[in-house]
Amino acid sequence: MKILFFGTSIISKSYLEELHKNDHEILVITKPDKPAFRSQKFIAPPVKVYAIENSVNFMQTEKFTPDIVGKIKSFSADAGVVVAYGKIIPESVFNLPKYKTFNIHFSLLPKYRGSSPVQRALCNGETETGVSSFYIGNVLDAGDIIVQEKLTVNVKDNAETLLNKLIHLGIIAMNKTLEFFKNGEYKAVPQTGAPSFAPSLKKEDGLVNWNKSAAIIYNQFRGLYLWPGIYSIVSSGKFKGKRIKFIEIEIFDADSLNNDVGVIYSIEKNKGFTVSCTTGRILVVEIKLESRSAMRAWNFIQSGQLSVGDSFC
DSSP: OEEEEEEOSHHHHHHHHHHHHTTOEEEEEEOOOEEETTTTEEEOOHHHHHHHHTTOEEEEOSSOOHHHHHHHHHHOOSEEEEESOOSOOOHHHHTOSTTOEEEEESSSTTTTEESOHHHHHHHTTOSEEEEEEEEOOSSTTOSOEEEEEEEEOOTTOOHHHHHHHHHHHHHHHHHHHHHHHHTTOOOOBOOOSOOOEEOOOOGGGGBOOTTSOHHHHHHHHHHTTTTTOEEEEBOSSTTTTOEEEEEEEEEEEEEEEOSSTTBEEEEETTTEEEEEOSEEEEEEEEEEETTSOEEEHHHHHHTTSSOTTOBBO
């Protein structure tokens, strides 16, 4: 089939690899190179890098000008595939392919429409999620569903492990969708049920509220594992006013009821320290101080920087 592929990120690259492996004729649409890091050196999107290395035709564009739309139209695509593209695609473009254009979204739509469905699902403690292939429309993530694949969320999953599982599941959904098109089947069903939303993450989302339960804080850690991570501000002791990022935590106790929240309750030998929540306690295993490398919480405690009774905001 002739595939019009819209993608930018390292996630998108996995899908482009699959399409290329299956001998589809592909035209890639990706975003322009952008400056990154302190040097502001221009970095090419992973999708572009793959296209160059494998002689796949590609176009980079910030806007869908009449000239760009004309070039896309001349490709005469059978189907459009969108995976982590990062831009709104106009109707004049997504309706060009014979079988229109579909998106792979990492949730069971209409749940978690938006840019951070994996992270928000984990933060909310979901036990089931999945992927959806759906037709692109004029309302964000609201198009008719073509294929859905479900997945059980493991209690130990974080944003990295769950995303890797969903990438694999999404490739299955993409291939099933294209197989339907190949066989002349392209029926879809409207989304049903009340939608929920997964807005973009902010650094502030990582601030821990110790007035919540240990389970809720642990889910926050799982969801924000890749970015921005979770952190708290020391409110007493030698490090008062300093921000500490929690690189690894566990639920130490899920059920105790505590009046003094955010307080270092105990030191656990060779492990780290526990912090009291409204319900339960969190065991902090690895931390990172501002402008320092990550270190084991036990080693940090051994240096005398924090003690039982010190607290976080």
